[in-house]
Amino acid sequence: MTDTPVLDIRGVGKAFPNVRALSNLSFDVRRGEVMAFVGENGAGKSTLLKILSGDYQLDEGSVLLDGQEVSHASPLAARRAGFRLVRQEPEIVPHVSAAENIFVGELPQRGGVVDFRQLRADARALLVECGFDGLLDLDAQGDSFSPAQRHIVEIARALKPGVKVIAFDEPTSSLTADETERLFALIRKLRDRGLAVIYVTHRLHEVMAISDRIVILRDGRLIGVKETAATTPDEVVRMMVGRDLSYGFSRTETTRNEVVLDVRGLKSRWHRDISFQIRAGEILGFAGLVGAGRTELAKVIFGEYHRSAGEIRIAGKPAHIRSPSDAIRASIGFAPEDRKGEGLILVRSVMENASMAVFSTLARWGVLRNRMMVDTVEPLIKSLEIKTPSLEQEVGKLSGGNQQKVVLARWLAAKPKVLILDEPTRAVDVGAKAEIYRLIDSLAKSGIAIMLISSEMPELLALADRIVVMHGGRISAPIEKRDASEEAILNHALGQRAA
CATH class of the missing domain: 3.40.50.300 (P-loop containing nucleotide triphosphate hydrolases)
Structure with a gap:
């Protein structure tokens, strides 16, 4: 991890009718680090991701990418600027192949028609790069994908050239233990290549395992930024919920009945x-x-x-x-x-x-x-x-x-x-x-x-x-x-x- 910010969030605020979603958020995300966003539902994580990905426009403050102020007017503008979001619920085109889903909107062409041989070669190379080779049939139709395969397609889409910051929103909710380990290996590889990685999840054990720093949000406000190695799950939970709440839970011994x-x-x-x-x-x-x-x-x-x-x-x-x-x-x-x-x-x-x-x-x-x-x-x-x-x-x-x-x-x-x-x-x-x-x-x-x-x-x-x-x-x-x-x-x- 370096001290060079690639993403700088300065005084960001966002309001909806009768709801203040974000208030004066300021922090940075650095090159070569995994930054986790944590908070209860309604803390503002999703709203912030939607601002960064161009789904929402901020009301106050500014966002700088590589030192240049950006205003992502649309998801396409955000992608072109280098911000990629792996969404919790991937959008899949049902009746086209996995290879076409990965390169949707960017299909390679030759002579005005789709070059399917090149498409398959590009898709296979991307899956190998991601560490997911063998987990997805490139000819399978989108409506046959398992939840895990839908996420694999979404991850592959995000890693096409030009990415500077990649955000994962609840990426393991549909993955097996083996697929989760592959994802973590990929995230570490991206971090080591100098990318900035944002990781959003409710699973604190994953936060503690994969992140370098943790942004803690509550009610749309920044509660703190912690070095992962210098905190504990219980401390993170206390900051998230604003009260003492044991991360663990243990039932008392029960009597075996009929x-x-x-x-x-x-x-x-x-x-x-x-x-x-x-x-x-x-x-x-x-x-x-x-x-x-x-x-x-x-x-x-x-x-x-x-x-x-x-x-x-x-x-x-x-x-x-x-x-x-x-x-x-x-x-x-x-x-x-x-x-x-x-x-x-x-x-x-x-x-x-x-x-x-x-x-x-x-x-x-x-x-x-x-x-x-x-x-x-x-x-x-x-x-x-x-x-x-x-x-x-x-x-x-x-x-x-x-x-x-x-x-x-x-x-x-x-x-x-x-x-x-x-x-x-x-x-x-x-x-x-x-x-x-x-x-x-x-x-x-x-x-x-x-x-x-x-x-x-x-x-x-x-x-x-x-x-x-x-x-x-x-x-x-x-x-x-x-x-x-x-x-x-x-x-x-x-x-x-x-x-």
């Missing part, structure tokens, strides 16, 4: 002979690498996917589950990983989303009764401390943490015996994450049997009473809490015996 969910010999196109039990008040964690079959298992149990063999029992009785409605009648709730795509209807209200699982009990002659919906949802909004202007607010306008609470409110309204949580804190800030941890803990204490799927090992170690590790569609190992460690989980997830 078996609520009993899965015996389950088989499907993804699974071979899956058997496990969850007791009332117990949190059973599910670990494994992408492709291990955890999410598919949740969807088989919830009736979204078909099982070819095996039995599911709820409180000792066979449950005949062929659809999600069967699962709900069997007293099973499911909060999916993709809360925006599968868990919520973003253009509908908080009240409608929170009461969706109990519509049948709130209707008379097929018409929903508004007063009953209000009486059902209002106490849940208060008890879960969901921050919303009203019950009529579109749920898509809430922060990620509050959206996740709305999903949980839906299942609290349904009073399930079993609750399946798939990546319940994905892309929520650290303050909301701590609140969701306490909520999950309280749900377990109320007697609900919880199946917790998470790719964050610290989360599993903090919340789960036991951990089941999956590998290749099988249960590789059950691990008691006293024996659980990141090393043991990873060894089993890789199909190896724990050391």
Whole structure:
């Protein structure tokens, strides 16, 4: 890292109707460093990125790139000036190839037509440079990309010639552990080449692992800039939230009660002979690498996917589950990983989303009764401390943490015996994450049997009473809490015996 600023932010401010998004931000980003932006949802991280990338125009202050004041009137102007943003939700053209997606708008031509041979050669060279060679079929159509492949395309787009500053916005939310390590290797290579790298994430362990300095924002203001090596996660969290909030979380020992969910010999196109039990008040964690079959298992149990063999029992009785409605009648709730795509209807209200699982009990002659919906949802909004202007607010306008609470409110309204949580804190800030941890803990204490799927090992170690590790569609190992460690989980997830 050098002391030479490549990006200099001076007194930047931005306001929207009734909201002051940024106030007098001043700091620099230097050549050859990784600068992390952290803060709770609403702290101003996204607004600042959108100003730098040309999506928004600043109201006050100035931005200097290589010592020259810039005003990015559009994303194209920002790219031409040398600022590149790897967005959290990449824009993919669905019916063209991966190679064409990488060079969209810049396709090489010969004689007025696209030179596909050159296109493929350029795309392959770029993937090799990024360290992602072999992870993307250049002929695959955009609508077939996995979430990880969408991010790989977005990263490759950003690294085309002329880049001076590259910003990554939640880049690992869809990546496996191996892909994350490849990304970190790429970021270190970019840093060592003298590029300035901005890294935005809610995952503090990634911030501590990859960054050189940390910009801490709260309520649109700069709280401080810390050298990563000279701070701790707890100190960063205190600065982010303005109060003491332990980065760690630990559940008290629970009493093992009667078996609520009993899965015996389950088989499907993804699974071979899956058997496990969850007791009332117990949190059973599910670990494994992408492709291990955890999410598919949740969807088989919830009736979204078909099982070819095996039995599911709820409180000792066979449950005949062929659809999600069967699962709900069997007293099973499911909060999916993709809360925006599968868990919520973003253009509908908080009240409608929170009461969706109990519509049948709130209707008379097929018409929903508004007063009953209000009486059902209002106490849940208060008890879960969901921050919303009203019950009529579109749920898509809430922060990620509050959206996740709305999903949980839906299942609290349904009073399930079993609750399946798939990546319940994905892309929520650290303050909301701590609140969701306490909520999950309280749900377990109320007697609900919880199946917790998470790719964050610290989360599993903090919340789960036991951990089941999956590998290749099988249960590789059950691990008691006293024996659980990141090393043991990873060894089993890789199909190896724990050391």
